[in-house]
Amino acid sequence: MSSENTETGGSLADRITKPEEAAQPAPTTESPEGSLVEDGASKKSQGSGLQETDYDVEVKLSDLQADPNNPLFSVKSFEDLGLDPRILKGLAAMKFRKPSKVQERALPLLMHNPPKNFIGQSQSGTGKTAAFVLNVLSRIDLSTEEMCHTPQAIILAPTRELARQIGSVVNDMGVFLEGLELQISVPVEIAQRPKRVTAAVVVGTPGTVGEQIKRRVLNPTAVRVLVLDEADNMLEGQGLPDQCLRVKNMLPKTVQVVLFSATFPTEVRLYAEKFALNANQISLRQEELTVEGIKQLFMDCNSEEEKYNNLVQLYGLLTVGSSIIFVGTRAAAAEIEKRMTAEGHTVASLTGAIEGAQRDAVIDAFRSGQAKVLITTNVLARGIDVSTVSLVVNYDVPVVFDPRSRHREPDYQTYLHRIGRTGRFGRIGVAITFVANREEWGWLNDISNHFACHIDRLDTSDWDEVERMIKKTIKNTRAQARFAVEQ
Numbered sequence: 001m002s003s004e005n006t007e008t009g010g011s012l013a014d015r016i017t018k019p020e021e022a023a024q025p026a027p028t029t030e031s032p033e034g035s036l037v038e039d040g041a042s043k044k045s046q047g048s049g050l051q052e053t054d055y056d057v058e059v060k061l062s063d064l065q066a067d068p069n070n071p072l073f074s075v076k077s078f079e080d081l082g083l084d085p086r087i088l089k090g091l092a093a094m095k096f097r098k099p100s101k102v103q104e105r106a107l108p109l110l111m112h113n114p115p116k117n118f119i120g121q122s123q124s125g126t127g128k129t130a131a132f133v134l135n136v137l138s139r140i141d142l143s144t145e146e147m148c149h150t151p152q153a154i155i156l157a158p159t160r161e162l163a164r165q166i167g168s169v170v171n172d173m174g175v176f177l178e179g180l181e182l183q184i185s186v187p188v189e190i191a192q193r194p195k196r197v198t199a200a201v202v203v204g205t206p207g208t209v210g211e212q213i214k215r216r217v218l219n220p221t222a223v224r225v226l227v228l229d230e231a232d233n234m235l236e237g238q239g240l241p242d243q244c245l246r247v248k249n250m251l252p253k254t255v256q257v258v259l260f261s262a263t264f265p266t267e268v269r270l271y272a273e274k275f276a277l278n279a280n281q282i283s284l285r286q287e288e289l290t291v292e293g294i295k296q297l298f299m300d301c302n303s304e305e306e307k308y309n310n311l312v313q314l315y316g317l318l319t320v321g322s323s324i325i326f327v328g329t330r331a332a333a334a335e336i337e338k339r340m341t342a343e344g345h346t347v348a349s350l351t352g353a354i355e356g357a358q359r360d361a362v363i364d365a366f367r368s369g370q371a372k373v374l375i376t377t378n379v380l381a382r383g384i385d386v387s388t389v390s391l392v393v394n395y396d397v398p399v400v401f402d403p404r405s406r407h408r409e410p411d412y413q414t415y416l417h418r419i420g421r422t423g424r425f426g427r428i429g430v431a432i433t434f435v436a437n438r439e440e441w442g443w444l445n446d447i448s449n450h451f452a453c454h455i456d457r458l459d460t461s462d463w464d465e466v467e468r469m470i471k472k473t474i475k476n477t478r479a480q481a482r483f484a485v486e487q
């Protein structure tokens with residue numbers, strides 16, 4: 001579940017100044033380079049410090065796609081996958097040259113007849129959206145006027161921003177499919193009279209789509225595909241799972257159920273397997289989940305106030321690219337936005353506290369580059385794809401309240417999704433987590449162990465070095481982004 005309202009940050013009395021102080025009970029130690037590493041465990045890249053030159057090498061997308069160990073690897077072309085020529089034209093217009101690994105593996109399973117349910121997992125930014133959108137576009141029947149106006153596929157996402165984003169992928173990929181219409185079903189503020197849904201593809205949030213079916217403005221009888229994006233989030237906790245189940249139960253029994261996410265914790269996967277019975281599955285091991293192109297770092301802050309000062313310092317370094325700052329609560333987002341704005345900085349903020357139309361305006365401004373810094377909560381932790389994001393800041397370590405232990409625990413999934421807003425499809429990005437006390441350090445340590453990944457320390461006593469490091473990474477991100485577009 002979204003932990004948007006979770007409070008973070010422990011008592012400042014037990015704050016830490018050095019990570020060594022916090023390391024006592026944890027099964028990890030700090031390496032000489034200052035990275036969080038697990039004792040004796042095999043690591044993806046040992047001993048990476050800030051001086052390393054990993055990012056001097058400009059990696060080409062075509063090289064990544066030729067490397068069998070890379071999530072973007074594939075041996076096939078989109079033509080080999082048997083897609084409609086009009087969809088291939090749409091993909092070419094989007095400059096998609098080759099499928100990624102998840103697309104290559106998932107599409108034959110998704111598009112096979114008779115249709116089978118599907119549960120797919122792959123790392124953030126590896127093209128899951130295209131995988132399910134291509135299946136949807138391949139399965140709908142646009143051969144008659146009547147079918148063009150009959151809902152045939154429903155795609156559900158946890159937030160309006162993600163639903164709108166998926167909608168634009170449907171439009172782009174299906175641009176050459178004559179008669180394709182799309183309905184975005186997200187909450188509207190003013191109580192409007194519900195209009196009949198006359199689009200073949202519906203993308204929306206589960207509450208709104210469920211209401212449309214219940215009020216009989218969306219006829220579900222011809223729906224053949226149901227997709228849940230961010231499926232682990234949609235099927236966990238309270239609220240969303242009921243809404244998703246309600247939608248599914250109103251659809252024909254023959255509907256193909258398709259679930260995708262970068263993360264599927266075991267308990268949720270078990271439920272997912274019931275939600276999508278007898279599904280074909282593609283899954284990843286926990287240690288495979290982090291994306292190599294995302295450089296994970298942390299900063300020791302002596303206090304909450306120092307977090308803010310470090311943020312402002314960091315922001316001063318950001319002359320290029322866009323960044324997202326994740327905080328634990330709506331109140332924290334509002335507070336940081338207020339302080340930074342009062343000091344003359346241009347920042348935007350998006351949380352569940354603001355109304356739909358305003359949310360749309362903020363995310364659109366961020367996508368277009370008009371706003372370069374976005375302060376947000378977990379509401380935007382998942383799925384949002386803005387290729388220019390070169391830096392993610394976890395102002396607060398993501399945590400959830402565990403009702404069994406009655407303690408706050410690290411929110412592993414949310415950490416992964418948050419940092420995954422950068423480093424999209426082979427690009428390089430930086431994710432910096434602030435820790436202001438022993439508790440936060442312990443949580444980050446647990447996250448590092450959980451994913452068997454390095455989280456290196458940034459030395460804030462040397463801001464020139466911090467700047468050098470971040471600029472170098474961002475420069476390469478830009479070079480790669482340019483390459484990906486030109487390719």
Ligand SMILES: Nc1ncnc2c1ncn2[C@@H]1O[C@H](COP(=O)(O)OP(=O)(O)OP(=O)(O)O)[C@@H](O)[C@H]1O
Nearest residue numbers: 096098099100124125126127128129262383385425
């Ligand atoms: N085959 C491809 N060739 C080039 N670019 C691609 C291809 N497939 C996807 N992309 C691009 O990669 C980016 C990431 O894709 P997408 O948003 O689908 O990732 P995702 O796997 O759903 O990530 P997340 O888990 O964060 O939701 C998008 O900008 C998309 O346009």
